[in-house]
Amino acid sequence: MLLIHCPYCNETLPEVEFAYASEAHIARPTRPSETTDEDWAEFLFMRSNVKGPLYERWRHVHGCGRFFNAVRDTVTDKFLTTYKAGEPRPDLSSLTEGLK
Template sequence: MLLIHCPHCDETLPEAEFTYAGQAHVIRPGNPSDQTDEQWEEFLFLRANPKGPHYERWRHFHGCGRFFNAVRDTVTDRFLTTYRAGAPRPDLSSLTERLK
């Protein structure tokens, strides 16, 4: 069972409390009507699929209901950190150093 820390509630709870909401830090188009079909395809469907640390968006569905971001290692399925939506991305080098 995965344990996820909600940065809003300051609680670490089972994964069943949360809902995955996709890749974090996806920049939405400023003026949607100016986008080409190829740009829409990239925005809607193409996402990173890294082996290792990955920035993700989660929602504490059965708790506060708020969205937050997380860095999860896709190899080990371990959460390296969670942080509030809108906060800057944490430095991956400092997070991965703790794993060594």
């Protein structure tokens, strides 16, 4: 079971409390009806799919209901940190020092 920390509630809870909401820090179309089919498909389906730390967006569905960002290692599934939406990305080098 994964434990995820909500930066708003300041609680660490099981993953069933949360919902994955895609990759973080990507440009989201403000008016999907005005985008081309190619641009819309690119937004929906094309992601970086990195092996290692990935910036993700999550939602605390069964708690405060707010969206927040997280850095999760896709190899180990370990959450390296979580932070509030709108805050800058944390530096990966300081988060991954212990993983090497």
